[in-house]
Amino acid sequence: MNIAFCSTGCELKSELDDRFGRTTYFLIYKTETSEIICIENEARMAKGGAGSQAVQQLIDHNVSVVIAPEVGPQAMDALKRFNITPYNQKGAKTVEEALALWKDEKLPLIEEPGAKGLHKA
Amino acid sequence: MKIAILSGKGGTGKTTVSNNLAALISEAVLIDCDVEEPNSHIFMVPRITGEEEIQTGYPVVDDDKCIHCRKCADFCHYNAIIAGAAATMPLKDLCHDCGGCRLVCPAGAITYEKKGIGTIYTGKSRFGSDFLYGQLHLGELSGVKIINRLNEMTADRDLVLVDSPPGTSCSTVAALEDSDYAVIVTEPTPFGVSDMKMVVEMLREMEIPFSVVVNKAGLGDKEVYDYCRGENLSISGEIPFDRSVAEAYASGKLAVEISDENRSLYNTLWLNIRKEAEKSHEN
Numbered sequence: 001m002n003i004a005f006c007s008t009g010c011e012l013k014s015e016l017d018d019r020f021g022r023t024t025y026f027l028i029y030k031t032e033t034s035e036i037i038c039i040e041n042e043a044r045m046a047k048g049g050a051g052s053q054a055v056q057q058l059i060d061h062n063v064s065v066v067i068a069p070e071v072g073p074q075a076m077d078a079l080k081r082f083n084i085t086p087y088n089q090k091g092a093k094t095v096e097e098a099l100a101l102w103k104d105e106k107l108p109l110i111e112e113p114g115a116k117g118l119h120k121a
Numbered sequence: 122m123k124i125a126i127l128s129g130k131g132g133t134g135k136t137t138v139s140n141n142l143a144a145l146i147s148e149a150v151l152i153d154c155d156v157e158e159p160n161s162h163i164f165m166v167p168r169i170t171g172e173e174e175i176q177t178g179y180p181v182v183d184d185d186k187c188i189h190c191r192k193c194a195d196f197c198h199y200n201a202i203i204a205g206a207a208a209t210m211p212l213k214d215l216c217h218d219c220g221g222c223r224l225v226c227p228a229g230a231i232t233y234e235k236k237g238i239g240t241i242y243t244g245k246s247r248f249g250s251d252f253l254y255g256q257l258h259l260g261e262l263s264g265v266k267i268i269n270r271l272n273e274m275t276a277d278r279d280l281v282l283v284d285s286p287p288g289t290s291c292s293t294v295a296a297l298e299d300s301d302y303a304v305i306v307t308e309p310t311p312f313g314v315s316d317m318k319m320v321v322e323m324l325r326e327m328e329i330p331f332s333v334v335v336n337k338a339g340l341g342d343k344e345v346y347d348y349c350r351g352e353n354l355s356i357s358g359e360i361p362f363d364r365s366v367a368e369a370y371a372s373g374k375l376a377v378e379i380s381d382e383n384r385s386l387y388n389t390l391w392l393n394i395r396k397e398a399e400k401s402h403e404n
Contacts, residue, residue: 043200046200048199048200048215048262049199049200049201049212049215050200052200052201052203052212052215053200055203056194056200056203056204056205059203059204059205060205074212074214074215077210078203078210078212081203081207081208081210082203082205082207082208082210083207
């Protein structure tokens with residue numbers, strides 16, 4: 001199973017990013033092999049629709065769990081539709097810490113979407 | 122002739138100038154193209170005789186026909202379609218209604234539906250002149266379709282004054298479409314000058330002749346005059362800062378209504394603008 005983290009860097013010790021759609025990197029951890037893949041978030045500089053482009057990248061990398069600070073309403077609908085479960089990263093500072101908390105089932109589910117983006121054209 | 126009144130920075134006096142001129146010139150049609158925040162109707166107080174809903178299209182995917190090739194999502198420049206093995210999901214709030222996804226879909230799974238994005242109100246102002254304004258619904262992405270329609274509805278008129286949106290965004294470019302002349306309303310402040318520079322660049326790019334009106338003259342500094350001189354821009358008029366005008370404005374009254382002095386100021390301004398506009402089209 002692939003778990004994606006919103007990360008400021010490409011290592012397990014990297015700090016988590018405080019944005020979902022515009023996170024710097026998605027760090028993807030494969031639970032079967034403990035392998036890590038780091039992808040630069042293409043949506044980071046999107047004029048609008050960063051959340052949806054972020055979800056598209058998760059889908060393309062077969063992610064089924066995402067650990068995020070918050071998720072906007074459109075991205076939330078999309079995550080549900082594509083069966084990607086969002087967990088709240090609060091309490092963790094680094095990817096490593098968030099992964100440990102998730103393994104211990106200590107991260108809460110994100111059930112409600114946050115504020116909608118501005119979609120400036 | 123279509124004359125667009127614009128500014129760059131918000132709050133420099135686009136509405137002040139366009140509405141005062143519209144109040145003076147009974148044959149002019151005023152259109153408020155600042156559809157995100159229209160305010161000319163507050164001064165024109167129109168008797169509304171017509172309303173038109175403006176719509177936009179968005180894609181709907183037929184899941185039975187979709188072959189999950191992802192071509193639509195790859196094509197969409199606005200990330201308005203998310204596609205995976207499990208589903209193809211359009212996001213209508215992000216769609217710009219270009220129709221591209223329907224064209225690239227090899228399975229014929231995409232159709233377009235319509236939704237309202239705003240309204241155009243047509244009427245007669247309290248000064249007896251024709252007046253139209255558009256209002257974009259809250260949360261909608263773009264008012265360009267409403268602005269295009271406002272232009273279309275007034276295309277055959279002899280004299281159109283446009284209260285444009287601020288800045289140099291898509292909305293402003295749409296409002297300027299087919300303008301014969303433009304008036305930049307600026308103020309003698311660093312922000313006024315800085316934002317005006319972008320407008321000057323845009324108008325030159327669009328090859329629309331223009332002149333400058335300095336509103337709230339007497340406040341701020343001299344940078345705007347230095348800039349205009351340096352760039353060889355003509356100044357059609359200056360409107361001095363006057364507290365009584367601001368007070369009247371706050372209660373919905375225009376400068377031309379409160380004194381003969383202001384009336385003659387705007388009359389002179391109009392004569393200058395018209396002269397400059399006609400001159401720019403002789404060459």
